[in-house]
Amino acid sequence: MADEYILRMSNITKTFPGVVALNDVHLDVRPGTVHALVGENGAGKSTLMKVLIGMYQKDSGTVVFDGQEVDLHETAEGLDLGISMIHQELAPVPEMTVAENIYLGREPLNGLRLVDKALMRRMAQELFDEWSIPLDPAVQMKKLTVASMQLVEIAKAISYDAKAIIMDEPTSAITDREVDLLFTMIRRLRDRGTAIIYISHKMDEIFKISDEITVFRDGQWVLTEPASSLDIPALITAMVGRELTHMFPKEEAEIGDVLLEVRNLNRGPLVKDVSFTLRKGEILGLAGLVGAGRTEVLETIFGVHRAESGQILVDGERVDVHEPRDAIAAGMALLTEDRRATGIMGVLSVRDNMFAAALPRYSPGGMVDRKRIDRAAEEQRTALAIKTPSLDQLIKNLSGGNQQKVLVSRWLLTMPDILMIDEPTRGIDVGAKSEIHRIISTLAKEGKAVLMVSSEMPEILGMSDRILVMHEGEVTGEVSRAEATQDKIMQLATGTDAAA
Ligand SMILES: Nc1ncnc2c1ncn2[C@@H]1O[C@H](COP(=O)(O)OP(=O)(O)OP(=O)(O)O)[C@@H](O)[C@H]1O
Numbered sequence: 001m002a003d004e005y006i007l008r009m010s011n012i013t014k015t016f017p018g019v020v021a022l023n024d025v026h027l028d029v030r031p032g033t034v035h036a037l038v039g040e041n042g043a044g045k046s047t048l049m050k051v052l053i054g055m056y057q058k059d060s061g062t063v064v065f066d067g068q069e070v071d072l073h074e075t076a077e078g079l080d081l082g083i084s085m086i087h088q089e090l091a092p093v094p095e096m097t098v099a100e101n102i103y104l105g106r107e108p109l110n111g112l113r114l115v116d117k118a119l120m121r122r123m124a125q126e127l128f129d130e131w132s133i134p135l136d137p138a139v140q141m142k143k144l145t146v147a148s149m150q151l152v153e154i155a156k157a158i159s160y161d162a163k164a165i166i167m168d169e170p171t172s173a174i175t176d177r178e179v180d181l182l183f184t185m186i187r188r189l190r191d192r193g194t195a196i197i198y199i200s201h202k203m204d205e206i207f208k209i210s211d212e213i214t215v216f217r218d219g220q221w222v223l224t225e226p227a228s229s230l231d232i233p234a235l236i237t238a239m240v241g242r243e244l245t246h247m248f249p250k251e252e253a254e255i256g257d258v259l260l261e262v263r264n265l266n267r268g269p270l271v272k273d274v275s276f277t278l279r280k281g282e283i284l285g286l287a288g289l290v291g292a293g294r295t296e297v298l299e300t301i302f303g304v305h306r307a308e309s310g311q312i313l314v315d316g317e318r319v320d321v322h323e324p325r326d327a328i329a330a331g332m333a334l335l336t337e338d339r340r341a342t343g344i345m346g347v348l349s350v351r352d353n354m355f356a357a358a359l360p361r362y363s364p365g366g367m368v369d370r371k372r373i374d375r376a377a378e379e380q381r382t383a384l385a386i387k388t389p390s391l392d393q394l395i396k397n398l399s400g401g402n403q404q405k406v407l408v409s410r411w412l413l414t415m416p417d418i419l420m421i422d423e424p425t426r427g428i429d430v431g432a433k434s435e436i437h438r439i440i441s442t443l444a445k446e447g448k449a450v451l452m453v454s455s456e457m458p459e460i461l462g463m464s465d466r467i468l469v470m471h472e473g474e475v476t477g478e479v480s481r482a483e484a485t486q487d488k489i490m491q492l493a494t495g496t497d498a499a500a
């Protein structure tokens, strides 16, 4: 009986100042199974996993792993026991190579007791070959896309030969193709007897990959069931505590004049002769595989990178964008995909993070209007259901999804005319997701123009009036809302569209 589970966490309670993150919860995981852990943003999923690996200390409760009661105080102890974790917030060492990142802290040494770089590279290559990971171990980490970094993290977790692997939103940054690769890897691991704890907000994935599902709500355990006895509506109801009907509440908006025009934009291999228009009231989806250049297009328009050639027109007038400040002055806003690197200022409060871009609007004559700021901040907190004990809380203490919501509010507060959003609902739970979709839809209805990159097919199909598809830096096609299907987009995204 004792061996039925590889992991038994019982009566776990964990509090932070002002927050009961976990209230007497339990989680029992069988070996050779995929166990999904789901719940809204701030439900306590990541906290429980951090308690498990020894990153956080629990207030009370017991953890039994592989038949032994354990009380871990350092993550290294967790790894020794056979528990590895892919974190929600990736923390690679950007200057190091892929191989160096994977073997960080356990580098193979040569006869002179120096790091054997050649061997390390070979080990990484073997690992990649075994698991069909299409990456070069010798490349610098900072050269990779977020998606590839996520693959490196996955490879690293596997390389420990762990008995249990925790995957905290492993697919937040990857598209369908890499998800397939990951799922093949997960199934192989499972068949070898590894237990996988799988945290995700993507309902379809959860049902595709998991054997059992545990739901948390507000720091409390709600249910544990075989996946086969649940379906998506039942799971959502368990998570949210109510029924959720409108998944993509896109409203009809009047499409007006062209607001943004991009002509023959070029920058390196990922932005090749890109041209398009974006009208008032329109939501233009930008689809494509990871690495197709979607993010680079947004960043080039916004002045994060300088264009090599091409023109940007706003309201028919040319604007010279040399840096983001120029784009902001022209009425643009950009919600970036890599929130850790380019978005969140960890040591500042939730309020200060919200107002990082809109402060000038709230400082008439240079005087900061504290009252108005507090009011607007409270409004955002309510509208997006941001879970935080106070607006003074440091943003780094918020759950991953709630950090993302703060960034969304940062750009909403600038009241941009042109809103460019890169994976706007990455890591955001189903309830808040439809809330963000509703806000985007309302903005369009008010006459704003929205350019949205998303790797989630239902989001692209559900929200866009028109979809541009990119492949290897080029726009390979355009489809209207009416004619858009997943197949059509995938054909264009993989460059296999016969008709084109
Ligand atoms: N270091 C910390 N200091 C203070 N509060 C924290 C800390 N870590 C987590 N919390 C709080 O504990 C609660 C649970 O957070 P947790 O990160 O476990 O949520 P989650 O279920 O992983 O959510 P998400 O889906 O957004 O990642 C949240 O209210 C969060 O703000």
Ligand SMILES: [Mg+2]
Pocket: 045, 046, 047, 088, 168, 399, 400, 401
């Ligand atoms: Mg989390």
